[in-house]
Each structure stands twice: as structure tokens, then as C-alpha cells.
Amino acid sequence: MSYLKEGVIIEQQFLAIDIGGTFIKYATFNQQGSQLRATEKVATIISEASNQILAQVLEIVEAISSEVTLSGVAISTAGVVDAADGSIRYSGYTIPGYTGTPLKQTIEHHYQLPCAVINDVNAAAYGEYWQSFGENDKPKSLCCLTIGTGVGGAFVLDGQVYVGATGMAGEVGYLPFAEGLFQDLASTTALLKAAKQVDGKDLTGETFFQLLAEDANSGYQVVFDNFITALAQGILTVSYVMNPEVVILGGGILAQESIILPKLEASLKKQAIDERFVSAEIKAAKLGNNAGMLGALYYLLESGLDRG
Template identity: 40%
Template structure:
């Protein structure tokens, strides 16, 4: 059985073919997300149709399509119910209906961070855990909650939108995202721009400012973690995103800061880990979500 996994992000749309065990068949493609911020429009629906058509034209006999997407998703309807300004005019896009009516193929759609959590639950760091919180740190902070092996979506599909948690009179993601860390570093170094990698390279080179910026990031990050851990008490806390490629620097600091900030070790998760599936997590999770819809695949 060959299944197409598609991951729709604000900057790019990635796709690949997988089997029912979640193994890539090495058909990876990446396209720029077609958005026009000035006009407030996007052509994502047409792009998805073009991607699927291209795979079918190569003679690949698809059994279904799993889609991971930015935005708040009604996973039952497979429709975008809310999207931020990075993808204008996206609300109301009925991806599941579009794919099923156009190609007569079963389709399942879910939020990108929920898909990452599903992927980690199936084949990654969350495998075997009864409960975990999965966080992705990048431009913002995304979150997903898995309880008793299932994603908790909330009554309006918005559970896990932790980036908006208030931290020091601001949104958490404005204090503890990769973007925030880079902004802090650039301000202190009087630089026009930088990357997360540049900050950690400077840290490796003994830059005291880089070290202080990373410590500040950890402090802000832990502030947002506290209400999550007190409220949910997950077995595992999984954290991913580009800068967590340097987990050997970040995770020990986060763990140490958590131990001192929490009321008692009773409130700590059993395990604090980096995610394992990297940029593939969303696509693999979308495939897993599709496979869970047994009535779709027969």
C-alpha cells in the first residue's frame, strides 16, 4: 500500500510516498508555499492538486493521502478553521473534500504539530508513552497533547496552541521561540540578522553573549512549561525544532531549571527528550492519522 504524505507549512510544502509501516519510498519533493502576503491570497489548494497529479502521472498507485497543515484544523472534516497571517485567506479551505472529490482517493487532514505528535507516538520518541506533550520551537511555539495514546484536540480543535500562553505580559512564543532568541542575540551584538545556528556556533566559540542569550531563552522557555506540566502531568515531554538539534546544550539546562522552578520533583515528567523524526514527523504523522481512519482505507 502506497500512501502520500504532505506537510503544508508557511514557507514550503513537503511531500513523500510511504508504505503502511511509515517507511519512505524516496519520492521526496519540496515546493515553496504559494502565498501572496501583499494581496492576502494563497494558491495552496491548486498546489496540492498539482502535487498529487504529479505523483499519479509517474504511475504511482496511491491508496490514500495524509495531509499535515499549519493552522487550526477540524480533523473530522479535514478543513482549515483558523490560520494566522503567514497563510492569508486559508480559513475555510476544505482540503479533505477537495482531494477526495478530485481524485476519488481517501484523505485525512490534521494540524501540523498534532501530526508531529502522532508521528512521534507511532515511530518516534513518544512510542509506548501513555501521555506526552510535544512542542516544536521555531518561528513560534507549537504544541500537541497526547492522552491515553490519542491527540487531545479540544472542543474547538484548538488544544495545544501553547504559543499564546502569557509569559511576562507577552505571548510565550514572543519570549521563547527561536525567533525571539535570535532577536535578543542580534540586539546585544548589534547585528542586522543571524540564525539559530550562528548563535550556537558563537556559543561553541566561547561567546559570553551567546551563552547569556541561550540561558535567557531557557529561563523564558521554562516559564511557559510550568503551567503545562502542572496541568497535564505528562509521562514524557518531547521538544523539537531546528535549535533542538543542539539538544545536548538545551535539554540539560531546561531539566535543571525545571527542577528548581517546580514545587517538587513530583511534577516533573518521567522523561524529557528531543523528538526523533525531525522534519519527517509531520508527514509520518499524517500517514498514521490516515491509517487510523480504517473506514476510509477499507
């Protein structure tokens, strides 16, 4: 959207912020989701008992609003978000003291700008839904799983993220299996922890796949096969319950999609009670680090830009 000012067309700018336990990333976008300035980031200030996230976010809004005229602030954040007031309803031990933080209320009070706050995995799902599909081919049901330190999940049904009765839908990482929780078996953290047991090396995702390529018969292959089996079990559980049209997998490990996706699809077919239960198209996320910011912007725009 744009508007006229003294005969000149002015493009609206929105500040999008992605709050994580390690970094806070931010950039400005127009209403179509085109990025207008380079992504910047600052280290998230967290101590053993508290954090400085609200103060950091206010500093970012202050700095950007002093340079450009903002039309709104969109925030993607770790933690369970209260949809009614944009505060943090619950945050685990990774961000101490974050529960109850009034992000939306504080920004709207200080800057008189519309603000929307959404959970980071829900934001990623919205971002992919908005930008990775054409206007006429958006799926009616989509499941987004982020594979990283844990496993996060989000469901988009008829264009809306389904949050559940108490806002906690999509917490698929806690799905219980006989061997442990889903995220204890199918996260990048779990993969690399199991890989270390092969020869004691601390590997990154990139070095793991390099070693896997060098020797397909090594112990790393067993680790990878177990990871794929567990990931398929989680996706099957979602498929039995939701029967989504599309499952999108995100996280840095999906840089290896050419290796992961064929193995995953084969494991899904092998484990399913019937192949008709695995009709979903499995895709790797395309937006990378921008997914959360774009999804938060989409949420803000769909919320009507109302304040308060």
C-alpha cells in the first residue's frame, strides 16, 4: 500500500522484528513483503534470572522510527503469545523472566503505532503460506515444522493459524514416543548428539553431512537413518490427525533437502498403515531467516492494523 503526500507517492514501511534466545533480528518491509533495508541483528541480552528484551525492542523501534516513517511494528517471538493482548503468556527456561512481557501494549503506548505479536513458529508458517504459494494455489491446510534445537510446529487452516483452546496448539515437539519425546529424537540437536556417540566428535549439521557423504556405510548412516525414522513418525502422527495438503519443513538442516526429503518420503511410505495416509506434499521452507519477520508482518496486515 502507498499513499500521496504533496503529490508524491510514499511507500508504507513496516518494521518486522524476530526475537530469539540468541539474536533479535529486524528489517523493514513494504505491504507486499518486499524487504526495504538489510536485516540487522543484536545479541539477545539474557541473564540467569531475567532479560532485557523489551528494552532492546524499544531501542530498535526508536532507532528505525527516527529514520523512516513507520506504519506498524510486527513481532515474531519465542514463547507462547497471548493473542488478545500481545503479551508473552509463557516462556520456558531458555528466556528467564520473559513470561508476562507486554510487548504490544508497550510499543503502541510509546509510539502510537499498530503492533502485532505472534509466536515464532506460527509466524514462520504464515510467512511460508503468504510468500511461497501463488494467490490462487494456497493450500487449505498446511503444517509447518521447524527442525532445530527442538521441533516446533504450527497449523494453518483456511488461511488462519490454529492456536487451540488455550493458545498452545502445534507443540508437536512434546509428542511422546516409546523412545522419548519427538524433539529428543528428530531435532538437529538430537541428530548431532547421536553423531557424537559414533566417534566423540562435536559436529555441526554441515560437517555431519560432509562425513555422511564421504562414507555411506559409516556409523553416521545409522544415526541419519534413525533420525529420518523418528522424523517420519512425527509427520505420520500429524498426518493421521490432520491430513494436511502440505507439510513444510524448516530449519538450517533443510539446506540438505536433496538428501533428507527422498529418504523421508520413503520412510513415510514404509511406516504408514497405508500410503493413502501420506498424501501431503513434503516441501522445504523457502524463506530462510526472513520467514518469521514476514509471517509477523502478514499477521499484522491481516489484523487490520488496529491499535489497542
